[in-house]
Amino acid sequence: YYQVEKAKGGAAMLCNGIQVVDPRLSAVMPSTFVCNVNDSIIPWYRKISDAVHEYGAKYVVEFGHEGGVWSTRLYPDAFPPLAASPIPCDIEKEVPIEIDREGLEEIAKQFGSAAARAKAGRCDGIVIHAAHGELLMGFFSPLFNARTDEFSGPLENCLRPLFMVIDEIRKNIGRDLALGIRISGDEFMEGGVSVDDAKAISILLDKSGQVDWIDVSSGNDGNWLAKGIHYSSMYVPLGAMVPLASAIREVVNIPVMAVGRINDPVQAEKVLADGHADLVSMCRALIADPYLPNKAKAGQLEDIRQCVGATEACISRCFQGVAISCVQNPIIGQEKEWAELKPASVKKKVMVIGGGPAGLEAARVTTLRGHKVSLYEKSGELGGQILIASKVSSRQELASIARWLVLQVQKLGVDIHLNTEVTPELVARENPDAVVVATGSTPPHLSIPGATEQNLVDERSALLGKASVGQRVVVLDGTGHTSGCTTAEFLAEQGKQVYLLAKGFQVGEAIDLITKPMVYRSLLDKEVTLMPFTWIRSISGKKVITYNTYTFKESAIEDIDTVVHAVSAVINNQIYKSLKGKVKELYAIGDCFAPRRIENAIYDGSKVGREL
Template identity: 30%
Template sequence: MYEQLMQPLDLGPTRVRNRIFNPPHGTSLSHHGVVTDDLVAYHLSRARGGTGLIILEGMTVHPSYGFEDSFLYAGSDRIIEGLNRLARSCRDEGTPVFGQLFHAGRGVRLSHDGSRPLSYSASDVPDERYRVVPVSMPNDMVWEFIESYVDAAGRLADADLDGVEILASMGYLIPQFLNPETNRRSDEFGGDAEGRMRFLREIISRSRARIGSGKTLGVRVTLDEKTDRGLPAEAMIEICQSLEADGHVDYFSVISGSSSAPDGWIHVFPPMSVAPGFVADDARRLKQAVSKPVLVAGRINQPQLAAEVLESGKADMVGLARALIADPEFVNKMASGRAEDIRACVGCNQACVGHRLAHFPVSCIQNPVSGRERTMGELKPAQSSKKILVIGGGPAGMKAAVVAAERGHQVELYENSTRLGGQVNLAEALPGRAEFGGVTTNLVHELDLAGVKVTLNSQIDESSLRDIEPDHVIIAIGARTRLPEVEVDGVEMVDSWSVIRDDVKPGNSVVIADWSCDWAGLGVAEKLARAGHYVRLLSGGCVAGESIQAIVRDHWIGVLHQLGVEMIPYARFYGGVDGSAFFQHMTGGEAMVFEDVDTIVSCYASQANHDCDWIAEIDGLNVSLIGDAISPRTVEEAVLEGLRLGRSI
């Protein structure tokens, strides 16, 4: 079925065994700029999973961007040994490895000591996203930067990587030279399209001379930066044609978005609200204009979609960054007729992009082994098979049940409602969030594969506990909603869960008292605004959605703005009387009064469910508590705790 995806391809001198590549993505698994054992283990698991090609994360090339600990730094020979070790490990599994080189230009904003570093660009045009004013590079510095790229490319070749990719996309340094909006130079690196392209062209031709013809050389480009002042697609296509005519480039890789603008960067790490495969048509445009192979990535998370992109001739290779974070075995499963076993990425951006942006190792809410391969990669069979009772069918209980059963335990899971999924069932019911339900779909399938016996609609009591006779009980009964302890009189107050479930019908004018600042407040605001309500979203943080990933939040806030939702930050809820809702400014202390309110929707802290505390008190019974039943957090911690417990019994 996926025959075409499994066909080999030549990218210059490198033959790849199939059409799936692991696109470059910062992992924060490096340390002091060099490869760690954790990073080797991370990529090795993708190579073992059958991935055709691995392109390592963007490595910085120049001391002006050698600050951030979690970036690989190709500006020093210290990088060579680790890269070589990594490449050899993956090649032994049949997967070649390329390395990507980049510099953020005016996007550089961090230093070792917390002071703001000088950042350098083609001109001193301010950056909108990071609010950085760069230094316009003197001419000799531009040449110095070119040499840094070339030296770095040489180090990658010396490390015996199979290829080098130059990142010329996403609004970083090279596009800052290419784009007349950010390049106002009058020397040989500016003036006209030819001059603006010189920086890239020199990097490419000199890198080719340095690495020789035995290594692959590719370029990653953006056709649509998804922001007003981005370089137009036509200009980028012409640049690619010129590069091809120069004869040094073996492939082009296409991505979308720009990291230098809030609207553009959403598309670099597209959340679930962005359509699957949304970059494929850009790849097709480029493919029609050049003859070298074209690679594409962007919200491709299912083999069917990957096959469609390839078979329709839009690209020659398909990149899966987050799909392989969620399931490193993607290719092996696809190739062996087990495509339905793939744990599909749901585009939540929580533990992958979210961790990366906070400088923590990338992981996945569904697959916490990602980024922890060295310590958690291996699942050892249980020493003796025990009878395990899991109470609660949310993500924590399901994951614990799956892992314990995979290790050879006999596992039964009891859920007192009619559906598995827990709070995922709420999150997926919000507008544009249906894909989040994939977390449940994937776990339910894993329960099935692992042979866990599931009983729905059933409460454990003393007599059923006696009948089951478990060796170990896992309590994973999650959290329940609660309302804030404030006075409310003469105005309706409801909790967000009942609004999401459609258990209540709020009045026309709604105030959302959003203590949580997460998906619930944003989602309820969108749901009610779409249904025609007048919505005011009062957040107990400095911005609506402060607790969730910036990319998801930024996109959502744009949607709420379009829908006319009024968003007011720093608001501490104080109560409601006779059609008014009272808040206090969280730092200024002044009263904030909102009138003509029909319904206050409370998005307040939920509380751990203690219904099974009696089980923990039974003498001689092994009992463990996981997930929100200890303290309410998110799916990520629930699944992680389920995994840890399932491994340890």
């Protein structure tokens, strides 16, 4: 269903993420990766292939071997990692087994057998994953190949394992299926694969006559920063890896695919028109909006829901072994149940109170189902807390979530009332059949000895400029998510000296693993002082008394002008409580129901819209 929605939406070629071909890994990796290790996968391939072919799309599958970026840490009975040399990667820190020729031949045959099953499953092509520091890339990375045998030294030697895999695959599929190779155009690690190395690799792949296209990614999954760059959260510029594809295209004759934060059809067309690539991959762009291609063809550019690089619900969940979703598209992962929006059997008059992401999505979906909807917002602008979060330069793309939702409810003719605070009396006058309360949350009141309205402010007031913040600032990261870290970023960008405190092992402890390295780089670049294991005890004049959350030893930060707190919000549900028992149907969604994240708010809105 996930792939079919994208085929319906106009995608030309669909590709599964990397699939495991080594049976020794399949026993412990099925929650994270699809495993192609026996013929049981063939019926599934056929089901997907036949379904996407019905809409004119091609279906290809990607095969790889984790190599040295795999760990047995969570799987004590698992087979140890294999690599070119016994050099541990920075993240897993587990010394891999140095694979020998016999082992390489065995793995090459595993790739070949997997390819034969893909062919039997009516797939259209195969991609060999030779990127991101995994097994095959490890042989041509100077950082991870310390061998002195036939698989070391000149580049041709280092590429032998890859060509062993290519030969086995071609032996099993002939020329019936297309074959692409994914490489890292730059490893983004000092001393690692450079773009010049990648060009040399690509020339040899092209000359082999065995490869139909090169997919140019980047990075190494064994290093946090390199991994963060190539999986590309909103901290990475749009199209950041296009120059790598462009460099490869200059030296090869086969097609080259550009990837990485290409999330807009205009941007994609420019990549092609300027000669940087022959193909563009738009994975997360099609997660945010599976119908992007058809909307682009129809000239409906403003109706495209653009990916904003919030990786917490998509790629980060892959690494946790759970089903992906999308921060702003709750249909992802639930296509079977939610892709078709059924008209309401009974049309109702619905009042939605609150114009943040939850209320906007509820109004949108409810209207699409045929209900008559009125949307009330206390302030003069729709968007809720998204408008606050997007004040930070690194998070500005979040604003497009609100823009899209606002545009859609406007186009649908939702009756919008701004600068209107809803009271029980107003609800009684309107007499709706159902009321959806999405009034969000408010910052809490912190009781800290020595605090005043001048020296202690909440992060929302700081970001909106409603509170005066001095030159030397302590920021309290009480949620572990992005609010504390991004508030610190925001203030540091203004030239302020910022100390960021957190009770746990890290600041931003709950930030997803793809975004976190980029947040840290930004904070450190702005010279924010990171202080984990540290929390506030009191304020004494311009002195902030802190304590270590493990030893309870106190210390002081001197000459502090302002303390900004980013701690868990408080439910704003007074109107919900006052309407209980007074309206026919009453719902609370978003932060009004429970303070969480944008994804939860939009999901709540979509869910209630489908239930009304």
